[in-house]
């Protein structure tokens with residue numbers, strides 16, 4: 634029975650390491666995926682900003698073209714003025730020129746305002762681009778490190794699998810099934826020590842004194858009446874503790 638408990642404990646050690654390795658693998662993989670997701674979002678955001686900037690540039694070019702056209706109109710109207718002799722007609726063309734000039738002054742003001750906003754926006758976009766570049770490098774480094782670590786973990790998991798098979802051979806089928814069931818139910822420990830005060834190392838409840846005495850004899854496989862975990866009394870350990 635001592636050998637069976639030892640085999641179950643070895644099995645549990647392997648499983649514990651296996652669970653840890655799987656947890657780490659999951660966590661680092663999720664992290665790198667999360668970072669990649671953030672990066673995609675930022676890239677989308679930035680490309681939207683670029684699109685806005687392009688739109689503003691189109692608007693700016695359009696206004697500038699209008700401005701040029703109106704200036705041409707003013708020039709042509711001014712040319713016409715020299716050929717007009719009638720005062721009424723002259724005044725009408727002059728009014729037309731005045732309206733165009735006022736319109737142009739307003740357009741110029743709008744263009745200047747837009748240019749100022751565009752300049753600010755361009756600076757902000759450039760800053761974001763620099764940040765994004767740094768982040769891309771970080772994510773790529775993180776991804777490389779994760780890939781390397783995952784390969785290591787996979788190698789270890791494969792070894793755990795082999796070790797587990799080795800220990801499984803020392804445990805009767807029914808016991809192994811029970812072990813697996815308990816381990817799944819508690820998501821971890823299925824074989825726990827009982828301390829000197831007689832409390833279960835899994836659920837920490839006090840086990841009956843009679844069971845404790847049975848465990849001390851170490852000739853049967855016993856379980857906690859409360860949490861069902863396999864129990865053992867670590868005689869060497871408690872002696873060490875007493876001596877230390």
Ligand SMILES: [Zn+2]
Pocket residue numbers: 833834835836837838857858859860861862
């Ligand atoms: Zn228990």
